[in-house]
Amino acid sequence: MLFVLKRIGVSVLLVWVVATIVFLAIRMVPGDPATILLSQGGVAPDPAAVAQLRIQLGLNQPLGMQYVADMHRLLVGDLGQSLQDQTPVAGEILRRLPRTLELIGAAAVLAVLLGLPAGLLAAIRRGGAFDRIASWLAAVALAVPIFVVGTLMVAIFAQGLHWAPAGGYVSFARHPLRHLELLAMPAATIAIGLAAILFRMTRAAVLDVSMRDYIRTARAKGVAPRRILARHVLRNALMPIVTVLALNLGSLLGGTVLVEYVFNWPGLSGLLVDAVNARDYPEVQGVVLVISVLFVALNLVVDLLYALLDPRVRHG
């Protein structure tokens, strides 16, 4: 229990640090942030607009006051208003977040289904044909950037073969089949890279655990190989695999930006790219905060999961 509380405490602290950095980032930029945000292509912005933006961002108040006000707003879930259309940022994020999570979730399931058994098989038949082919494929999959995979998928499966739509989104409620059809390609795009990582990790973890003394003990007891694999090797190999999966899901939270962009998937990331292009700082700040909090939360979940899997951690 103490362990859980400690981990939660650390996570809360991290979230606070992230919020503070995001707060400071805009204020540490040399020059007046309002002027910077409004300058487009080197044209000096309208002074009236700058003055108004300063008021909206609260830049006219002392730094300490700004900070307290900012943190207070965050605590009640207010992420400010978009500079583009003055709508609340939090509402827009809430509308788009589930779509991003759905994409990541689907990709993770696909990747686990593909990468885990493949890694296991490769480790068992180490040095065999399957191992060599799969390892090679994984190396290639890791070398092709995610947006290249996505773009090529669109070029081949949508434009070339007309198997799937090039991109877009309909809600599941309105059109379930179409929804899944549109989900397939972006999810597969993310899954390919993730599956490659999982494959490598599973293979390495299984090989590593197989060398351990307690596996030798199990063999010395005369335990059947299949049972050794299921009860001793897999169980212990699962821990590093879970860690890697979770850490990569975290960076996927960032990496989906590219995939959502390629497939026109209206998730969080599309919002982010638009906001960056429009230099809509409150919106960027909101999205970055939310994703970072998710990232930290994910790490927390991993740590707790780890404790569940490994009795040693609970006492450490």
Add this chain to the structure above:
Amino acid sequence: MQRLRPGPVVAVGTIAFLALLVPLFGLDNPLHMDIAHRLAQPTLAHPLGQDAYGRDVLARLLWGARVSLAVASSSSALACLVGTALGLAGGFLRGPVEFLALRGMDVVLCFPPLLLALLVVTLLGPGAPTLIPLLAVLYLPGFVRVVYAGVLSVRTQDYVEAMRSLGAGRLRIMLGTILPNVGGPVLVQFSIAAASAVVLESGLSFLGLGVVPPAPSWGLMIGEARATMMQAPLLLLWPCLALSVTILALNALCDALRDAVDPHGITRRRRHGGLLDRLAPGLLPAPGAALELAGLTIAIDTPSGPIHPVRDVSLRVMPHETLALVGESGSGKSLTGLATMGLLPPIARVAGGAAWIEGRDVLRLDEAALRRLRGATVAMIFQDPLSSLNPVQRIATQIGEAVQAHARSPAKATWRRAVELLRHVGIPDPERRAHNFPHEMSGGMRQRAMIAMAIANQPRLLIADEPTTALDVTIQAQVLELLAALRRESGMALIFITHSLPVVAEIADRVAVMYAGEIVEQGRVAEVFARPLHPYTAALLASVPREDGSLAEAIPGTVPPPYALPPGCAFAPRCRFARADCSSGTLALTEVMAERLTRCRRWSDLA
């Protein structure tokens, strides 16, 4: 450092070379537009055709390499410099510097990389001047951690302390001692940073937030080619290919560097050879022996031919008997035990000889038959009970597994049997202890649990590999007593592998002394200890710490490794009695008196 695989180095070198030399190729200006020939097919002047603005694709591709690699290498170099400095400072100066350096890196790692990049681009606008420091910050944590860890491991080593006490300046110590030691890992980190910088730069450029158009960049080219992918699919293909091949090469370089820096050398493993039967001596085992080894030889294949860490080991253990296998580490005694169980590590193989357990040659049994034997007829306990027990299984489950491996047994009964076995090996409150995980038990308790596991099926032969080495003296005595008691009541044979002569005196009936992979002397413990017939045994006895406190004589020199055995008698270089003729020919283990065997030419001069 191991040898670096040349393939990836050549690949990355070629790409870098091309990028560096682009200006000399006399290609078109990559920015020169020619709208009249937009999307033109390849011609002699434009081997890969022209893009949507009529620009030469080949030129843009090669110049794009330049941009990608320039951004990647300069940001990695920056991260490397700053990160190394921070890691050194944190590791060596400690205190607040250490705290700031490490926690600062944790904060950087709080943000998914692409997000942090987007945040910064919003504020500072796109372009290389933003990109390079930004990427540098993202890859900083890797360098700081690697260098910091390197400093920590080196800092505790004696020679840094020694240099410090000699008064060498702090800075000089830092740079002179530590940098060469962390050089390898830093290089690996550099290649990782460069590879992911290429990925991130291209991704940002693809979104239009990295390199600013019209400068050529692979990410930008892919982004632009998307609009015309139906008319000109090749425009999409070329930059995708260039980017992926570059990353593939960089990744391969990372792996190669990591392998080269990794201190654990990779030895090739080979399958069991069919030579076995040819080399087996055509003898039959003595009737009634629990174990008989005849000419057991173990080989490890290395790139420069096989080495033999165990050679021609022959011994016999009868029921009710305890045989001690004694030797320094590296004498081959543990490998001998493992071979008897068919549990040799993958790099080692049996190259000859036979091992009969109750009349069956275990070296010729298949894995399924071996499995039925292991844990039932013959069992083994290992030196380190903590690493030898599964950390995530309850102790009774692990003991029960030994029972269930050889007989059908319902879960409840198995658990009860495990508890009973725990009680049998003297663990107090076994009902409660049964639920413990290994890390919740003391060292002595863990070893008792291991023993419970080994005797679960009343084996005829128990092999104990240094079972008391990891324990303190009191616990050691208790475990020895337990083993002796178990042997007495069950009549099993016991092979006790140890390096400690006092332990031998306490537990064993007979002793076989091993040196550099061979048995050099064998006989009854009392007789061998009273009158050793081999100089090595005599030297070992003389090196045991005396109870009266007088100084023991250490044996000069070290055991020769199996790849550098001296000719003739392996002990000759360290032997007080060595003569010229000791270092030639082969020496056999000979029975020179009743039940006394020795492998020495001058045994009769020893007394």
